[in-house]
Amino acid sequence: MSLLEVRNLKTYFYLDRNEYPAVDDISFTLDEGKTIAIIGESGSGKSVTSLSIMGLVDFPGKIIGGEVYYRGEDLLKKGEREMQKIRGNEIAMIYQDPMSTLNPMIKVGKQIEEALIIHKKATKKDSKKIVVELMKAVGIPDGEERYNHLPEQFSGGMRQRLMIAMAIACNPKILIADEPTTALDVTIQAEILDLLRNLRNEYNMSIILNTHDLGVVAEMADEVVVMYCGKIMEIAPNKELFKNPLNPYTQKLMECIPRIDDRKKRLDTIEGYVPHLTELPKGCRFSDRCHKAFDRCKDELPELKEISKEHWSRCWLHEVE
Numbered sequence: 073m074s075l076l077e078v079r080n081l082k083t084y085f086y087l088d089r090n091e092y093p094a095v096d097d098i099s100f101t102l103d104e105g106k107t108i109a110i111i112g113e114s115g116s117g118k119s120v121t122s123l124s125i126m127g128l129v130d131f132p133g134k135i136i137g138g139e140v141y142y143r144g145e146d147l148l149k150k151g152e153r154e155m156q157k158i159r160g161n162e163i164a165m166i167y168q169d170p171m172s173t174l175n176p177m178i179k180v181g182k183q184i185e186e187a188l189i190i191h192k193k194a195t196k197k198d199s200k201k202i203v204v205e206l207m208k209a210v211g212i213p214d215g216e217e218r219y220n221h222l223p224e225q226f227s228g229g230m231r232q233r234l235m236i237a238m239a240i241a242c243n244p245k246i247l248i249a250d251e252p253t254t255a256l257d258v259t260i261q262a263e264i265l266d267l268l269r270n271l272r273n274e275y276n277m278s279i280i281l282n283t284h285d286l287g288v289v290a291e292m293a294d295e296v297v298v299m300y301c302g303k304i305m306e307i308a309p310n311k312e313l314f315k316n317p318l319n320p321y322t323q324k325l326m327e328c329i330p331r332i333d334d335r336k337k338r339l340d341t342i343e344g345y346v347p348h349l350t351e352l353p354k355g356c357r358f359s360d361r362c363h364k365a366f367d368r369c370k371d372e373l374p375e376l377k378e379i380s381k382e383h384w385s386r387c388w389l390h391e392v393e
């Protein structure tokens with residue numbers, strides 16, 4: 073049994089009496105100790121997928137179908153109380169902007185401690201010791217002293233480390249990292265990725281990594297899910313995907329991989345733009361921008377099919393090749 077199994081998940085937004093399929097019937101599994109990367113341009117549904125797993129989708133969004141099995145139990149059937157026990161404790165999330173998680177008015181040590189006191193019923197004395205250890209584990213020395221500092225006294229990279237310390241405080245089985253390095257400069261990005269990799273190995277965590285950055289994917293992921301406009305376009309093991317991208321969308325993303333001397337360039341250089349959910353093409357969602365599209369692509373949505381072992385792709389080209 074996989075640690076996490078997302079099955080036919082559908083999360084739609086409801087605006088002006090219309091429904092918009094932000095996440096549209098997606099399935100994937102995550103095994104213990106593994107990292108799955110979800111990639112795709114802005115608006116493809118990566119964050120909404122993560123929020124759906126965490127039970128954090130708010131109005132006007134709604135999960136309207138599917139299952140999210142964690143250790144065999146469907147999280148979508150759990151009430152808010154049960155989900156509060158799971159969030160932070162079993163599945164934790166880090167975001168692009170640490171200040172969305174850190175309270176600017178509260179000492180950082182206290183903030184990291186909170187989860188330990190709530191979920192692990194740790195005493196004040198024990199928890200302070202654990203917090204100092206956690207700070208050390210994420211690369212913040214002098215924890216005893218820095219425990220009492222406010223978030224503003226830390227640099228951007230250090231705040232990211234604090235957020236990671238908060239996320240791993242209860243030793244979660246799954247860490248969801250939503251664009252964890254996008255806002256950081258290149259050297260700090262590399263340090264944070266190293267940290268995540270080390271923590272994954274040390275704590276035997278599984279990671280769901282949302283990113284635009286294929287360089288990050290190549291270094292971190294065991295498996296890759298490529299999303300576009302709410303649909304999975306391709307899934308494959310990491311090496312296989314980079315060696316043999318089957319879907320024209322993935323191929324285009326790969327063409328946009330920044331060169332080593334230009335790492336900051338992001339993946340938004342495919343010609344055209346991601347259609348808004350209000351104006352999705354009738355057929356394949358990528359058909360308007362696809363260099364290989366033909367008539368059928370404009371009219372009918374292809375299924376996601378296993379083209380070779382563990383390598384799935386959604387494209388009519390596979391039927392004619």
Ligand SMILES: Nc1ncnc2c1ncn2[C@@H]1O[C@H](COP(=O)(O)OP(=O)(O)OP(=O)(O)O)[C@@H](O)[C@H]1O
Nearest residue numbers: 085094112113114115116117118119120121132349
């Ligand atoms: N609160 C909301 N109300 C309406 N639509 C929303 C809301 N949140 C997300 N969406 C829509 O859902 C779709 C998926 O958004 P999502 O944030 O998951 O994309 P993403 O792949 O994570 O993009 P990014 O890389 O920019 O974070 C987008 O079309 C977005 O406009």
